[in-house]
Amino acid sequence: MSRQKKLVNNSDYPDHAIERIARCILPDILAYFESEEGQQEFKEWKALQEAMKEKKTDTK
Numbered sequence: 001m002s003r004q005k006k007l008v009n010n011s012d013y014p015d016h017a018i019e020r021i022a023r024c025i026l027p028d029i030l031a032y033f034e035s036e037e038g039q040q041e042f043k044e045w046k047a048l049q050e051a052m053k054e055k056k057t058d059t060k
Helices: 015-034 036-058
Strands: none
């Protein structure tokens, strides 16, 4: 069995409040990333991350 890592909450908000908000917005987040717009934005972000990674390795 794998153990789940306990997340550290450094905010003034209790864990149950954060979980409740997360459960409310998760369906919207998933719907966005499944949409064409979300897929395109993710591809652009991923390309930017790769470019930054290559730039970082080129300067070493």
